Amino acid sequence: ERLFQVAIDGPAAAGKSTVAKIAAKTLGYIYIDTGAMYRSLTYKALKTETDLNDGHLLKQLLDHTEIDLVQEGDGQKVFVDHEDVTERIRYPEVSAHVSLVSSFEEVRVEMVSRQRKMAESCSVVMDGRDIGTHVLPNAQVKIFLIASVDERAIRRFREEERKGLQPSLESLKEAIALRDKKDMEREVSPLVKAEDAIALDTTSLSIDEVVEKILQLVKEKQ
Ligand code: C5P
Numbered sequence: 001e002r003l004f005q006v007a008i009d010g011p012a013a014a015g016k017s018t019v020a021k022i023a024a025k026t027l028g029y030i031y032i033d034t035g036a037m038y039r040s041l042t043y044k045a046l047k048t049e050t051d052l053n054d055g056h057l058l059k060q061l062l063d064h065t066e067i068d069l070v071q072e073g074d075g076q077k078v079f080v081d082h083e084d085v086t087e088r089i090r091y092p093e094v095s096a097h098v099s100l101v102s103s104f105e106e107v108r109v110e111m112v113s114r115q116r117k118m119a120e121s122c123s124v125v126m127d128g129r130d131i132g133t134h135v136l137p138n139a140q141v142k143i144f145l146i147a148s149v150d151e152r153a154i155r156r157f158r159e160e161e162r163k164g165l166q167p168s169l170e171s172l173k174e175a176i177a178l179r180d181k182k183d184m185e186r187e188v189s190p191l192v193k194a195e196d197a198i199a200l201d202t203t204s205l206s207i208d209e210v211v212e213k214i215l216q217l218v219k220e221k222q
Contacts (some may be wrong), residue, residue, distance in 0.1 A: 003119070003121075003122065003123050003124075004027075004029065004123040004124075004140055004141075004218070004221075004222065005119060005123065005124055005126070005136045005138070005139035005140060005141075006020075006023065006024075006027075006029070006124070006125040006126070006139060006140070006141045006142075006143070006214065006218060007126055007127075007131035007132040007135070007136050007139035007141070007142045007143065007194075007197070008020050008125065008126070008127040008128075008131065008143045008145060008214075009127070009128060009129055009130065009131050009132050009133070009142075009143070009144050009145070009191070009193070009194070009197065010129075010143075010144055010145035010146055010191075011146065011152070011176075011180045011183070011191060012152065012176045012179045012180055012183070013147075013152040013153070013155060013156045013176050014145040014146060014147050014152060014202060015145060015147065015152075015155065015202050015207065015210065016035075016127040016128075016145055017033055017035070017127055018207055019145070019207060019210045019211050019214060020033070020125045020126075020127040021074070021075070021076070021125075022207070022211045023125050023211050023214045023215060023218075024124075024125035025074065026211070026215060027123070027125070027215070027218065028123075029122070029123040029124050029125050030071065030118070030122050030123070030124045030125075031071065031076060031124070031125050031126075031127075032069060032115065032118055032119070032124050032125070032126040032127070033069060033076060033078075033127060033128075034111070034115055034126060034127065034128035034129075034131065034135070035098075035127070035128055035129075036067075036069060036076070036078045036089060037067050037069075037111055037114070037115070038098050038101060038102040038107075038111065039078075039089035039090070039094050039095075039098050040065070040067045040078060040080045040085060040089055041058065041061065041062050041065060041067070041101055041107065041111075042089075042094050042097050042098045042101040042102075043080060043085055043088055043089050043094050044061060044065055044080055044081075045058060045061060045097075045101060046093060046094065046097065048061065052097055052100050052101060053100070055103075055104025055105065055106050055107060056106060058101060058104055058106070058107050059104070059106035059107050059110060062107060062110050062111075063110070065080060065081060066079075066080070066081050066082070067079070067080055067114070068082075069118075092175070095175060095179065096175065098179075099179050099182035099183055099186070100182070102183075102186075103182070103186040103187075103188065104188070105188045108130075108188055108189060112130075112134065112135050115128075115131075115135050116135060116136070119136060124136075126139075129183055129189070129190075129191040130189035130190075130191070132144070132193075132194035132196075132197045133189065133192060133194045134189045137194075140218075140221040141198075141214070141217045141218050141221055142194050142196055142197035142198065143197060143198055143200055143214060143217070144193040144194070144197040144198065144199045144200070145200050145202055145210070146199060146200070146201050146202070146203075147201065147202045147203045148203050149173060149176060149177055149180075150173070151202075151203045152176055153169055153172045153173035153176055154169070156172050156176065157169050157172055160172075198217065200213060200214075
């Protein structure tokens with residue numbers, strides 16, 4: 001059976017993982033959250049007080065780090081060296097440093113190799129920043145999800161409120177805009193829409209509507 005690849009890229013908090021998870025479940029494919037991998041390395045680097053400006057050190061740290069993405073029910077759990085870090089990798093401290101950690105070529109080469117390996121034996125929905133442009137250039141379906149910064153900040157705000165936190169909308173907005181800027185301006189595999197990716201503006205679409213569009217695109221290519 002031919003393996004199928006769906007690549008979903010886009011800026012921070014555009015809803016990639018939410019729709020990717022549902023689409024993967026519906027299709028019976030594996031969902032791979034590449035952002036969680038960069039977050040995992042960032043988490044470990046902070047914990048071990050590794051110099052975040054030293055790409056070579058970060059790559060060495062990564063060589064000694066096992067990152068496991070485990071499908072569980074509707075969600076996914078993330079383990080770093082067998083420690084459950086699912087919640088911790090979403091903390092603001094990790095979010096604030098992940099773009100720096102993921103800017104180093106050595107780090108990215110190793111991450112991309114792990115990501116490609118995961119997609120070797122099964123059909124996948126993979127989300128990130130460079131999936132359609134770099135990790136899976138032959139993906140049959142490529143989506144570039146966008147939404148206004150305001151809408152993305154509000155979604156994050158509600159998400160954090162549901163978790164019982166007391167977020168500030170302004171600081172969420174600033175953090176999202178800053179992360180996008182760093183991801184778009186880095187030299188290695190910056191965030192950019194692949195030429196053959198379909199742009200979907202989700203600002204005024206519901207989760208179900210976005211998923212429906214993606215499933216429709218997959219159906220057309222199957
Ligand atoms: O997807 P998420 O927002 O969790 O990604 C966190 C960060 O990881 C991004 O802001 C980006 O710096 C980095 N990332 C990346 N390439 C990917 C996925 C994520 O550089 N494929």
